Amino acid sequence: xxxxxxxxxxxxxxxxxxxxxxxxxxxxxxxxxxxxxxxxxxxxxxxxxxxxxxxxxxxxxxxxxxxxxxxxxxxxxxxxxxxxxxxxxxxxxxxxxxxxxxxxxxxxxxxxxxxxxxxxxxxxxxxxxxxxxxxxxxxxxxxxxxxxx
Amino acid sequence: xxxxxxxxxxxxxxxxxxxxxxxxxxxxxxxxxxxxxxxxxxxxxxxxxxxxxxxxxxxxxxxxxxxxxxxxxxxxxxxxxxxxxxxx
Amino acid sequence: xxxxxxxxxxxxxxxxxxxxxxxxxxxxxxxxxxxxxxxxxxxxxxxxxxxxxxxxxxxxxxxxxxxxxxxxxxxxxxxxxxxxxxxxxxxxxxxxxxxxxxxxxxxxxxxxxxx
Numbered sequence: 001x002x003x004x005x006x007x008x009x010x011x012x013x014x015x016x017x018x019x020x021x022x023x024x025x026x027x028x029x030x031x032x033x034x035x036x037x038x039x040x041x042x043x044x045x046x047x048x049x050x051x052x053x054x055x056x057x058x059x060x061x062x063x064x065x066x067x068x069x070x071x072x073x074x075x076x077x078x079x080x081x082x083x084x085x086x087x088x089x090x091x092x093x094x095x096x097x098x099x100x101x102x103x104x105x106x107x108x109x110x111x112x113x114x115x116x117x118x119x120x121x122x123x124x125x126x127x128x129x130x131x132x133x134x135x136x137x138x139x140x141x142x143x144x145x146x147x148x149x
Numbered sequence: 150x151x152x153x154x155x156x157x158x159x160x161x162x163x164x165x166x167x168x169x170x171x172x173x174x175x176x177x178x179x180x181x182x183x184x185x186x187x188x189x190x191x192x193x194x195x196x197x198x199x200x201x202x203x204x205x206x207x208x209x210x211x212x213x214x215x216x217x218x219x220x221x222x223x224x225x226x227x228x229x230x231x232x233x234x235x236x237x
Numbered sequence: 238x239x240x241x242x243x244x245x246x247x248x249x250x251x252x253x254x255x256x257x258x259x260x261x262x263x264x265x266x267x268x269x270x271x272x273x274x275x276x277x278x279x280x281x282x283x284x285x286x287x288x289x290x291x292x293x294x295x296x297x298x299x300x301x302x303x304x305x306x307x308x309x310x311x312x313x314x315x316x317x318x319x320x321x322x323x324x325x326x327x328x329x330x331x332x333x334x335x336x337x338x339x340x341x342x343x344x345x346x347x348x349x350x351x352x
Contacts, residue, residue: 129221
């Protein structure tokens with residue numbers, strides 16, 4: 001695309017990634033969560049794809065796949081944390097450690113350090129969706145044509 | 150002939166769907182909401198999460214999310230396998 | 238008083254997608270029809286959980302003593318949306334491969350597997 005599109009894309013991509021990170025980080029307090037934030041962050045990959053073309057993003061393919069694998073592994077490991085009680089037991093909720101503060105009951109102003117394993121799973125699923133969607137889009141850009149090599 | 154059969158089937162399906170939508174229970178008054186009232190009342194105590202939907206997705210019904218993550222993974226692998234070109 | 242209008246609108250959306258699914262030949266339009274059916278079903282699921290006068294089930298800055306809509310249909314609709322996205326990616330990949338091999342997007346010209 002033209003130099004205007006490429007310049008605006010360079011400016012906008014960090015903003016989009018930051019907004020996706022915000023949606024993931026506050027997933028247990030405000031509307032949003034891992035899927036939505038990951039989809040928002042993956043739209044940055046779509047913008048790069050439109051602005052710079054698929055061949056220049058070829059080296060982005062394997063990092064995105066690795067990101068998806070890491071997100072999935074982190075999700076399963078976090079689910080196994082509570083295996084002492086049951087699979088997917090929220091072990092960290094109310095334990096006082098990282099994200100371990102107990103949430104106030106009823107309407108509140110929202111405290112970031114609550115939620116137990118839920119925010120960590122938000123991050124895992126967010127990275128997983130970012131990697132999966134970005135990899136699919138880059139694959140379509142690279143190999144989606146009829147006669148491209 | 151075949152086209153008219155498909156059209157008749159479509160008309161039957163359309164009639165039943167529209168009738169079922171119009172004759173459903175009143176909008177805004179769900180009947181079986183015991184589980185949802187439990188989630189709304191206890192998600193802040195059990196999962197320490199103010200967002201009830203996130204508490205359900207990642208805590209109460211984590212198995213669904215695990216299966217969904219598997220589906221996403223499989224879709225990425227499937228797209229990569231279907232679209233790749235073998236070197237000749 | 239809107240009665241059952243949201244349910245009927247969701248059914249109309251499903252029927253529009255079904256029409257495209259049955260009577261269109263272009264495979265891209267068939268995929269779009271499947272997506273319309275899926276969106277109608279998702280909308281129907283969310284409408285199922287609505288409680289009259291309810292607010293979104295999030296306690297952050299919620300007004301006190303407000304009724305909340307049912308959260309389970311929303312959570313499962315979220316799962317359904319992501320699965321629909323994965324299936325759409327797969328369907329579009331198959332359409333690309335069909336066009337690569339047959340040089341056409343007409344679904345009725347792809348007859349290798351028809352009985």
